[in-house]
Amino acid sequence: MAKVLPIAVLALLRPIMAQGQCDIEPMALEWTNTTVTADGLGVTRGIAIGIGTPTQIFALRPYTALNNTRVNNVANCGTTSNDTCIGGLGGIFDKDLSSSYSVSVKTNWNGSQVDTEETDGAYLYFNDRITFERRASVDGFPLVLDSTPYGGDYTGLPLGSNSSFTAAAVKSGVAPSEVLGLWTGSRSLDPADGLLVVGGYDESRVNGVFVHFPVSDSSTELPCPLQINVTSISYSDQRLMNETSRVRFCIEPYNQRFVLPPAVTAAFANATGQNSTLFPGDLHYSADSRPSGDLIVILDNGYSTTIPNFDVFTPLRGSDEYGRYSITNDTVVEAGLRDTRSDDPDSVIPALGGLFLTFNYLLIDYDNGTFSLAPAISANVSTSPALRTVCTPSPVPEPSEDTTRHRSRHA
């Protein structure tokens, strides 16, 4: 048994422990192709985590609309051999196969604020061991099992402002702080893996200075924490937004595509010569009349992003029989925009998704009340990753002459 230290010694140790927290290396989680079915055929692109004992593998997309890690129930796919379904959902959890599974009562569960529950879903709050790629596992991690037939709309890795995922990572000593750095990677025809960093960011992907934005609270008009104002969207020198308008957008890595207001999507379709008789209801084009322009997005502070033509238009892709993302029809190209043309404008939440974040590095610091964007290096980098810690040591409770020394932020 360890000796019980006298109070005075404990007080002396505190600043050292606070400093120690920031000495932990940032945790890097790859956003990559991950095998999620038992037969090894179902592959999903996502952030790989393991749940349970023995480990069941998941590939989760980061989601700012969640504060807790939600995974799909094995029952959602009918059978464990339904690869299309399991691959599409990024893995399924069978609680009966995990010896470390422990069910909890929702009101006593130690996750964070309970997330919105869909009316057709059933939710089980539990704790289990979670295993990070190349990292130690953490016992008793708070998790939510979603039993919505064929999968709930809200499953993923929580990037919300009160994420129990980042809180548990820090509490368990696998990450120095809850600061998040994200490069989503690329889903173009020349794909690249992304990287989520907990406790810092990957400097090798950053190509310029970070521009800061305030975190929005949920009382603002859009239900998301990472909001920016867009003042201009143009395609091949044609403005798609009206001269003086300004549209509020969410930054949401969970979406891959852009979600533009219906009038802006219609202007894009017009500018690209989309034939809605030939391809109704989708922003599809014949491969032999592929549009040739780039898409440019400008924020109200002048921050500008160009999405090159090669990434805006790609051959038609979708899930194959294993739930894998692959080319399904090479005579058709699709634009990386959701077709909102016939949607009710009030029901559309404008969003800049993974495609935008292929060209922008995202740094989120909820404790500081800010998030930041910098131009990303989307080409292959040989020095990757170069992890940098962003961490403020917790303030020392007892007043002492020497506390300021530990306050500086090293970024």
Ligand SMILES: *[C@@H]1O[C@H](CO)[C@@H](O)[C@H](O)[C@H]1NC(C)=O
């Ligand atoms: C996450 O928790 C924070 C703080 O409790 C809350 O403001 C926010 O709305 C929550 N996010 C979601 C998506 O529920």
Ligand SMILES: *[C@@H]1O[C@H](CO)[C@@H](O)[C@H](O)[C@H]1NC(C)=O
């Ligand atoms: C597999 O899942 C799909 C939904 O993704 C569902 O339509 C189909 O019925 C399931 N097949 C079996 C055999 O359960």
Ligand SMILES: *[C@@H]1O[C@H](CO)[C@@H](O)[C@H](O)[C@H]1NC(C)=O
């Ligand atoms: C986060 O969620 C926990 C649990 O619901 C709650 O006690 C805490 O106040 C929340 N934090 C913030 C910043 O709202």
Ligand SMILES: *[C@@H]1O[C@H](CO)[C@@H](O)[C@H](O)[C@H]1NC(C)=O
């Ligand atoms: C949450 O509760 C579980 C089970 O009671 C426990 O093992 C775990 O350490 C707790 N986790 C956190 C982050 O508090």
Ligand SMILES: *[C@@H]1O[C@H](CO)[C@@H](O)[C@H](O)[C@H]1NC(C)=O
């Ligand atoms: C967006 O613009 C509105 C004014 O139109 C302003 O109130 C709001 O703070 C801006 N939001 C951001 C995130 O800059």
Ligand SMILES: *[C@@H]1O[C@H](CO)[C@@H](O)[C@H](O)[C@H]1NC(C)=O
């Ligand atoms: C531009 O303004 C006109 C007139 O108010 C409106 O009809 C049109 O939908 C607007 N276009 C966009 C892209 O918002």
Ligand SMILES: *[C@@H]1O[C@H](CO)[C@@H](O)[C@H](O)[C@H]1NC(C)=O
């Ligand atoms: C459609 O594009 C043409 C030019 O290609 C332009 O003259 C026309 O104003 C556009 N219409 C709308 C509704 O944006």
Ligand SMILES: *[C@@H]1O[C@H](CO)[C@@H](O)[C@H](O)[C@H]1NC(C)=O
């Ligand atoms: C759209 O496609 C239809 C069917 O192939 C064709 O008849 C029509 O001419 C096309 N429209 C344009 C503007 O190219």
Ligand SMILES: *[C@@H]1O[C@H](CO)[C@@H](O)[C@H](O)[C@H]1NC(C)=O
């Ligand atoms: C991931 O898998 C898809 C097919 O499912 C493939 O097209 C892509 O090249 C793979 N990505 C990487 C980075 O290897």
Ligand SMILES: *[C@@H]1O[C@H](CO)[C@@H](O)[C@H](O)[C@H]1NC(C)=O
């Ligand atoms: C590919 O798309 C074209 C145009 O919609 C269609 O005519 C063709 O049948 C499709 N091919 C396959 C293999 O689905």
Ligand SMILES: *[C@@H]1O[C@H](CO)[C@@H](O)[C@H](O)[C@H]1NC(C)=O
């Ligand atoms: C914290 O917020 C301030 C502005 O409030 C900003 O200047 C600073 O760069 C932010 N720090 C980080 C690490 O984002």
Ligand SMILES: *[C@@H]1O[C@H](CO)[C@@H](O)[C@H](O)[C@H]1NC(C)=O
């Ligand atoms: C990037 O690296 C991948 C895998 O090493 C390779 O397949 C791809 O062609 C490279 N892309 C470029 C633009 O060099």
